[in-house]
Amino acid sequence: MSLNLKRRFSLILAGSLAAAAVFAPATVFAVETLHIAASPVPHAEILEFIKPKLAKEGVDLKVKVFTDYIQPAVQVNEKHLDGNFFLHQPYLNEFKKNHKNDIEVPIAKVHVEPFAAYSSKYKKLADLPDGATVAIPNDPSNSGRALLLLAKQGLVKLKDPKNISATQKDIIENPKKLKFKELEAATLPRVLNQVDLALINTNYAIEAKLNPVKDSLFIEDANSPYANLLVAREDNKNSPAFKKLVAALNSPEVKKFIEEKYKGAVVPAF
Structure with a gap:
């Protein structure tokens, strides 16, 4: 191969590699979507706070806001949503008594709202x-x-x-x-x-x-047993996306957010 031909080939190869580098994605991951039901305050506000962090980790968090205490549990039980964040254990216990085939499982304590x-x-x-x-x-x-x-x-x-x-x-x-x-x-x-x-x-x-x-x-005093829970379905409780959501909700950043925003009206439970 002549010297000029070698140089021409080298330039073509270098250009091809540069083009590939430009169009190649910086990071490749599969985005997983979670649809979570929540009461407007403070639950939806806390979830909105951690949305950017989860997005960087490949979780697209969709927050569906409800203003009552019935539909958020029913929607998860019927598999219309992946989980909810609004209830405490005593409420979940009562809900399970009155709804057959309940599939909701608490996977993390997040905060207490003193009654x-x-x-x-x-x-x-x-x-x-x-x-x-x-x-x-x-x-x-x-x-x-x-x-x-x-x-x-x-x-x-x-x-x-x-x-x-x-x-x-x-x-x-x-x-x-x-x-x-x-x-x-x-x-x-x-x-x-x-x-x-x-x-x-x-x-x-x-x-x-x-x-x-x-x-x-x-x-109520600080010994309240009514910690608000993140709840998943039995079939998705161990998914990578939920594990990332739990880690985000129980993070030092969320603890600081709760303490600074709600000033004692909402207390971290982790």
Whole structure:
């Protein structure tokens, strides 16, 4: 081969390699999509915070926001969604009792939302009058949670003060003759001015611009067993995408985000 021909061949080869380098993708990975149901605050906000991190790891996180406590669990149970992030273990236990073939599995604890009592009429608990109307959530796990909190304040006495499934039938003493209204949890902030006291889940309180730490008459302590969970289906709980999601939700970055954004209204559980 002549010298000129060798040089020409070398230039052609170099050009081909350069073109290949330009058009070759920098990183090649299979993107996996996760569809997760969440309540707007703080759950969806936390998931949106970790979206960019997960995208870099090949996980396309799709957050579907629900404003009730029923459909997020039903949608996962029926395999319309991959998982949810809104409930605690007592709620999941009650849901499983009432829904056959439930396939939801908790895979990580993320945070605790201390449950609290609010009033637009009274500034302190001592002012609550006899015969006061008290609004509590109507789903079994959260109504029991409300009654336990009321019992800790001495407003009622329960047969078993540790029974998280307590109902109004378990009240054995009601010295102030409180009247209870059980309502859907999401509606409680809207009826606050129509009752004397309302026990409201923190996610709905925050949406209504209520600060559980500053605005409540009383609040759960740090020993609450109601940590909010990331839930998957039985068939996808061990997927690489879910493992990345768990790692992101239990990361130091998320812990800092929760502490700085919610200032005690939401507490990391990891």
